[in-house]
Amino acid sequence: MRKPDTVRAKLIVMALATTFAALVTMSASMLIYDLTSFQQNWVDDLTTQAEIVATVSVPAVSFNDPAAxxxxxxxxxxxxxxxxxAIYxxxxxxxxxYAQSMLDPPVFPPRPGPAGHAIEGGHMIVFHPIVENGERLGTxxxxxxxxxxxxxxxxxxxxGAVMLASLLLAAMVASRLRLGITNPLEAVTDVARAVMQQRDFSLRVRERASGEIGTLVDAFNNMLAEVERRAHALQEANRTLEHEMTVRQGAERALLLADRRKDEFLATLAHELRNPLAPIRTGLDIMRLNRNDPAATERARAVMERQLKQMVRLVDDLLDVSRINTGKLTIRHDPVELQAVVANALEIARPFIDAQGHTIEVALPREPVHVLxxxxxxxxxxxNLLNNAAKYTDRGGHLALAAAVEGDSQLHIRVTDNGIGIAPPMLGEIFDMFVQADSSLERTSAGLGVGLSLARRLVELHGGSIEAHSGGPGQGSEFVVTLPVLQTEPQAAARETDQPAQGTPYRILLADDNLDFVxxxxxxxxxLGHTVHICHDGAQALAAAEAFAPDFAFLDIGLPHLNGYDLARALRALPGLQRTMLxxxxxxxxxxxxxxxxDAGFEAHLVKPVSVEQILDILAAGRHGMRAGAPVAGA
Known part of the structure; x- marks a missing residue:
């Protein structure tokens, strides 16, 4: 049932009201005109009758003949x-x-009134003079x-009948007109109501119309289409904003986590660097207080050397991570035998494994396996994996390193332990920077949390992958390194050597502002039998170099007065130093x-702290094995 305030009802009411107003106006006008005409006709008619009576009654009045x-x-x-x-x-x-009815005799006025007409009590009265030759004879x-x-x-x-018929006709006409007017408008209203209730801007008015109504319908549909487009764009913008907010919140959480890990890392780094410094200082005290005890001095020297190597390893790991992050680390791609790599790794890690009282089991393929x-x-x-396993396994634990080739194309190297294990949520984070499976203060070897991250990135640079597995806390852990196998066995290349005999003395120039080191x-x-000249700044080294004519010059870069780059260029410009190895x-x-x-002219690059072995390797290789850019120990 439609409400009385619909457009259809309003339109019909408007049509009827308009028709009614027009009819009332017309009827009132016609009524006034008719009444005026009716009255005038009556006046004219009655006046004419009075005039006729006056004319025919002139003789009767003149001769005083009442009967006539x-x-x-x-x-x-x-x-x-x-x-x-009456005649007066x-x-x-x-x-x-004269009286029309004798039953109801009229009341005549006692005397005649003035000529003219008057309406009194539903009667019209006319007085007309009787005139002959200009003389009034009576009335x-x-x-x-x-x-x-x-x-x-x-x-x-x-x-009333005409008005009723007209209104009925107007109602019929209005009902017919609604097909072209009210139906489209009601369709627009229904769609607008549905859009407000359902928030669905894809709805459209299906009713078609012509003229202004059609323009209104088309404009309404176009407006809905525009609103739908903008609503869709707004929804997309909201989704994008929500995604950006999610990403930003994730980034903020990651930054907070990174900041927390950075703080933990700095604290751990300070701890890890202080650990080797303490025995080094103690060793120096032992050597100072026991100068006459060679055995004590040798033990102190061994302790100091082990701790120094630990510090160097920590610094090297950090430098390697930095080089990888900046894309500056390059690796060689040479055929490498698995057994040699494992032997080298065990040589590096075994002192720490033995110090922890662990046992290690190694299982390698019988046939040689090569990777690139x-x-x-x-x-x-x-x-790094072996050190990590030893670090997070309680003293006296068991480690294992096993390698196997699967499918003739993939080499899987597994490092397992029976240590503290890894919680499932940490398996996806264990390879992130500064993350440690156990960062509690009770751990005797906490580490920096960079070893596994460095291992993963190095493996990825070799085209491989690394995964961590663990049954949970207290159930040990397993790390699996996967590398592509080199299908063809490399041929051993003959290497020509043109080295000076061991023990050949050289003239060596040392320039460094660290007095203790140099x-x-x-x-x-x-x-060792070499001739050495020591300088503590760049200008002094340049002044002494031409006369000293060194075979080797080990130069610090951060020298006072003249830095190492400018010093190398100046030395290369001296005629007598063309064959000096910088x-x-x-x-x-x-x-x-x-x-x-x-670029400045150096042929080798050593990073401090420099060991004596690195210097001796350069001296042993001589000038033929060390051209610009060649790899050297510690470079």
């Missing part, structure tokens, strides 16, 4: 509307009279029933630092 006058008045019977009539003489006395009086109300009632009935990669870096990967290295080289000795170990050194 009454006969003249009797002629009014043919007009039943005239109720009475010149003296104003009634001369003759004719007529009165008739003036049926204005009857006329008005009959006219109202006619107008960097032997040093692969050994670093396995040694004096200690100089004293050691002198004990070696950079610096704490800067990035790839760009190596490139700057080679």
């Amino acid at each position: 006058a009454r006969q003249n008045l009797a002629l009014l019977r043919v007009r039943p509307q005239i109720e009475a009539g 003489g010149t003296n104003g006395v009634m001369f003759a009279s 004719v009086y007529l009165t008739a029933r003036y049926r204005l109300l009857d006329r008005l009632a009959s006219y109202a009935i006619i107008l 990669g960097d032997a040093t870096r692969l050994a670093q990967v396995l040694s 004096n200690a290295i100089g004293a050691l080289l002198r004990t 070696v950079a000795v610096t704490g800067w170990g990035q790839q760009k630092d190596r490139e700057l050194a080679f």
Whole structure:
């Protein structure tokens, strides 16, 4: 059931109201006109009758013949509307009279009134003079029933019938018009209501129309289409914003986690660096207090050397991670034998494994297995995994390293332990920087949390992968390294060597502003029979170099007065030093630092702390094995 305030009802009411107003206006106008005409006709008619009576009554009045006058008045019977009539003489006395009905005799005025007409009590009265030759002889009086109300009632009935018929016709016309007007408007209203209730802007008005209504329908549909497009764009923007907020919140959580791990890392780094410094300092005290006890001095030296190697390993790991993150680390891609890599890794890790009281079981394929990669870096990967296993296994634990080839294309190297294990949530994070499976203070060897991250990145640089598995806390862990196998066995390449005989003395120039380091290295080289000249700044080294004519020059980069790069260029410009081998000795170990050194004329690049073995290797190799950019120990 439709509500009475619908467009259809309003349109019908409007049509009927308009028609009714027009009909009322027209009827009122016609009624006024008809009543005016009706009255005027009555006045004209009654005046004419009075004039006729006055004309025919002139002789009767002139000759004083009342009977003739009454006969003249009797002629009014043919007009039943005239109720009475009378003739008055010149003296104003009634001369003759007439009444339409004797049963209801009228009341005549005692004297005639002024000429004209008047309406009194539903009667029209006319006074008309009787004139002959310009002389007034008397007055004719007529009165008739003036049926204005009857006329008005009959006219109202006619107008009411006409108005009713007109309104019915208007209602029928309005009902027909709704097909082209109200139906489209109601369709627009229904769709608008549905859109507000359902929030569905894909709805459209299906009703078609022409003219302005059609334009309204099309405009409404176009508006819905535009709103739908904007709503869709807004939804997409909201989804994008929600995604960005999610990403941003994730990034914020990651930053907070990274910041927390950074703080933990710095604290751990300080702890790990202090650990070896303490026995080194103790060793120095032992050597100072027991100068005459060679055995105590040797034990102290061994302790200090082990702790120094530990510090160097920590620093090297950090430098390697930095090189990988900046894309500066390059690896060799040479055929490498698995057995040699494992042997090198065990050599590096075994002292720590033995110190923890662990046993280790190694199982390798009987046949030689080769991979394409960097032997040093692969050994670093396995040694990191072995050190990690030893670190997180309680003293006296059991470790295992096993390798097997699967499918003739994949080499799987498994490092397992029966240590503290890894919680399932940590398996996906264990290879992230600064993450440790157990960071509690009770662990005796916490580490920096970079070993596994470095191992994963090195394996990925070799085209392989690394995974961690564990049954949970207390159930040990297993790390699986997967590498592609080299299908063809490499041929052993003959290597030509043109090295000077061992023990050949050289003239060596040392330039470094670290007095303890350079004096200690100089004293050691002198004990080996070499001639050594020591300088503590760049200008001093340049002044002494031409006269000293060294075979090797080990130069620090950060020298006072003249830095190592400028010193190397100046030395290369001296005619007598063309065959001198320049070696950079610096704490800067990035790839760009190596490139700057080679561009300046250095032929080798050593990163501090430098061991005596590295220097002796360079001296043993001589100038033929060390050209610019060639790899050296510790470079």
